[in-house]
Amino acid sequence: EDKVVQSPLSLVVHEGDTVTLNCSYEVTNFRSLLWYKQEKKAPTFLFMLTSSGIEKKSGRLSSILDKKELFSILNITATQTGDSAVYLCAVNSGGSNYKLTFGKGTLLTVNP
């Protein structure tokens, strides 16, 4: 069965800190890895990674994938209180039977 494991499960930091969120996976037929941010209810898309070693960047957020070691990290620099959310990692592994397998998420709390 496909498995996606995120760590840590929760994290509390102060504004301005840098955080690294981890996602490891064991899936058959890997296609892509996605990161989402869930603030209230609707997860919103952050990044999609398909190739190893290529960093995706958007402002203070960046992510990289290691397909050999089967993990990804999401970095957030100079954190702000608005970054407080659950960050979800998901892996697309379904081939023609497309589906996303999600990890349990990392709850990030940024205190002022």
Add this chain to the structure above:
Amino acid sequence: EAGVTQSPTHLIKTRGQQATLRCSPISGHTSVYWYQQALGLGLQFLLWYDEGEERNRGNFPPRFSGRQFPNYSSELNVNALELEDSALYLCASSSRQVRTNEKLFFGSGTQLSVL
């Protein structure tokens, strides 16, 4: 452009009853996905519909079922509700070209409480 919309926002039922949840995808999207997000368990894949057909199903009992209508909106039905069905049910949609556009766009969910 409207996003994925779900109704109702909240739903309270008692054990043994049936619940019906509704989802309208983003205009132009033909695929609809249903996920269950129970406390502490993360998002669990329930069902995938595309072009009116059920394409894939997660590890849930048959009392979880659904359908997709010709306008691509979708309904999730949960029969014989159990207490552990209490969760946030999220619907997501994606465009026709699933193989090249793998991003899902989520709605705000229906919070189902079973008493």
